Amino acid sequence: MAAKMKLNPGENILVDSKRFALQGKKVKFPVRTRCIVTDQRFIYFDLGKMAPFHMQLGLLIMLLVKGKPVSLPLEGMKVGRGTYFKNKKILELKAIDGTTVLLDKFEKSLDWLKEALLSNGIGLSQVGEEEWQVTR
Secondary structure, three states, rough: OOOOOOOOOOOOEEEEEEEEEEEOOOOOOOOEEEEEEOOOOEEEEEHHHHHHHHHHHHHHHHHHHOOEEEEEEEEOOOEEEEEEEEEEEEEEOOOOOOOOEEOOOHHHHHHHHHHHHHOOOEEEEEEEOOOOEEEE
């Protein structure tokens, strides 16, 4: 089942959509999950042990299991190209505390995140080749 996601006082949602992310414990599976970008943090819903079954069991499991919200503060977040085994077409979001999320389709995910942040005057400054940091 799903835990409720609560916004902080004064926090505004910039984008609330579904994206493909790699999730799972030891082995990661591509799952379509809810991703929310606010003016303070990035939130995605972690399916945990149910990630391998999410795509195979289809609609039934998607209706029953929504996942646990995990938030990464935008302050100091690093964004860059990630890899998982041989897949190099992944966008990795990494918080200061080391929490990471892997989004599928590097180019599209990066454009999606840039547009969401720019709508509120937040930008990405390049700190390396294919690596950015969230700046206000």
